[in-house]
Amino acid sequence: MTAPLRRRIPTAAALAAVAALLAGFVVASPAAAQDPDDEGAPPLLSEVLESTGRGFVEAKAAVDESRKRQLKLNLELEKVEERIAALTPQIGQVASNSYRLGRITPVMVLLNSADPDALLERAEGLDMIAMHDNKRIRQLNEAREQAARAVAAIDAEVAREEQQLEAMARQKKEAEKALQLVGAVATNGFVSATSPVAAQAPRNSDGSWPSQSCSLDDPTTSGCITPRTMHALNEAKKAGFTRFVSCFRPGGPFEHPKGRACDFSAQQQGFGGDAFGDDRLYGNNLTAFLVRNADKLGILYVIWYRQFWSPTTGWSSYSGAGGDPNSDHTNHVHLSLL
Incomplete structure (x- = not known):
């Protein structure tokens, strides 16, 4: 799958894109508005991350x-x-x-x-x-x-x-058993003790995460996102991660249609090929920031460069995706939230 080409946009739309960039994120143009993946990893893996991750995080909050x-x-x-x-x-x-x-x-x-x-x-x-x-x-x-x-x-x-x-x-x-079926292998992943510390997203009085709907306008698309997703976007922006982002997608399973997922491009504009050099370092640093602040942001899982992290299993590699930059997540960091 090749990356979509960005086409020219009218002057009014260009001004809107510039305004959004100044606000902190690049708004997806029509050509780039489609999210580059369907959660990107093998379907079984995505199901495992969704079902076990949510239960694990809720139990951890109670503990x-x-x-x-x-x-x-x-x-x-x-x-x-x-x-x-x-x-x-x-x-x-x-x-x-x-x-x-x-x-x-x-x-x-x-x-x-x-x-x-x-x-x-x-x-x-x-x-x-x-x-x-x-x-x-x-x-x-x-x-x-x-x-x-x-x-x-x-x-x-x-x-x-x-x-x-x-x-x-x-x-x-349950998660580890399913990971074996998709050939996942534990890794050290992307971790940095020097990553910025994010502000705590609102929780219930008992420490649990409140249920949220797709109620806010998505600043990266024409769709919607949850307040917790908006909080994560703003915290990422404050930490200096302001390259191209796309969150809401109307179709597909899992978190994008619910306004609880975002794809952060490693490049300045759109989703291109494999990230190298400064682009890959940007993805590494963003991933480390998200993982370090997972408990503050309410993160369900993160995927980057053929590896994923969840609070249930930690870091693991995965195989069996599409073999292209989108499904292998070598051109963007995928974030899913509770």
Whole structure:
């Protein structure tokens, strides 16, 4: 499959393209608007990335949130235990006061009735001590109840985490089994610790990813994209990746028609042949940026130069595609989001 030739466009369209370029991305011309692939990899591989990846990411989000709650609960438990340790010696003093001073009874009142003023003074003093002692006993009991609740909550979170970790393990096993069928081989992929850090895309209060529709105008085509895809585009632009991009495509399966996928050309204009030199370095750097920020952007998988990355499996190579720059992803980086 050869890359489509770019044709001349009228002056008005050219001005629109220039304006879009200044905004950060090149808008696809009619000749280049068609996405260069159908997810690009073998169909089975694409299905695996879609089904296992989504379940894995959702389970991982639940694990991360559970661990945050466990940390918070453990800190709360530590404070409560410190409070119990501080109150326990005071309860010993309460017992000592009770033994030494006793409590006000009718007998005490009768025995001291000859000196009403002294009796009243003693009664007030004993009453104040009793109130103070009762308060400390109540505080200790409340602290112990709070500690018990914290321990129960931690146990529940640990059980929830273990359940989600089992779900992640199942998804990973299914993905690895399918990868063997398409001849995928684990690789080191494209990773860089110096890649820019992206801003966090919005999540639900429980850490999960909100369901989103294709509700925003796609700045790269005449179609639509989700808010999360728009966020990823903007973060890529902020990081300096402003070459040709095409996102929405009306036909085909998987993420493009849902506004949850984009193809980033390694070249300045359109999708050409294999990327070499500066173009390939651009693709390497973009891929490394996306993978480093996958958890912040809500990425389902990334494909570049006959290799793909998903949170389920990490980096792997693949074979069995079309043998051309489009399906082998040697001229563009494919991004799919949740």
